[in-house]
Amino acid sequence: MKPMPKTLKALTWFTVAMFVAALYMVFIYAPREAVMGDVQRVFYFHVSSLWVGMLAFLITAVAGGIFLASGKHSWDQVALASVEIGVVFTLGGTIAGAVWARPIWNTWWTWDPRLVTTTIMELIYVAYLMLRQGIDDPDRRARFAAVYGIVGAISVPITFLSIRLYRSIHPVVVGSGDPTATGSFDMTTRMTQAFMFSLLTFTFVYGSLLWHRLRLQRLNEKVELLKIKLLSD
């Protein structure tokens, strides 16, 4: 296995630095919200986590499509790596949303369109991972997963647009939303800066993790091929 590329090392350290800066902006630079108090600060990483989740699932669909078109298994590896990251970030973001909801909506959970569609999206991609485990043949597994990943990606725009299409208690960050939404707040300049920086940081986190996870996948395949070779000798 080749040593870690210098670009990846630089990217990793740069991402760590950005993350530290994001923590500073979120906890110190951004002011405390006047009504909700400190729990509002969860917003910065809550939205960023779910952004990474949606981005990851869209990348999975694109990678799956390229795999189906080209037949190159490296794209299947990208799809798998992206789903694994997306599932983790979506889970964290969803539960963080519930933690924020408890003091603001006075409930951990409500059958709101945004919450329901996000959960469905998460479960779709958990099932993606389970589907892959159930198929032994690598070619068949990659093809099934690619088709599933593409179809499953329909859940991403549905989740994003749910608060704009349906009556929802969930606040809308960009644009105007339902006036009955609870938990909305006007962002100050510093809050907006912290929010944008968090989004950018999490995008870099996703990119770094994807590259590392891909290297892991390639090492795994190398080990598997060597095992097969030794068994056949």
Added chain:
Amino acid sequence: MFFDTGPADTFNYMLLGYAVILVPIALLILSIFTRFRQLKRDLVMLEEMDA
């Protein structure tokens, strides 16, 4: 002045919220690192057997 109660005390919820975001990410990083290390060990062993 008498009715200004200030922002709600939600500090503990903030801590919990960040914990549920950061812990899974940390576990994912740890998982990638651990799996990588194990596979490298496997690769070295297999290459010795193949030699």
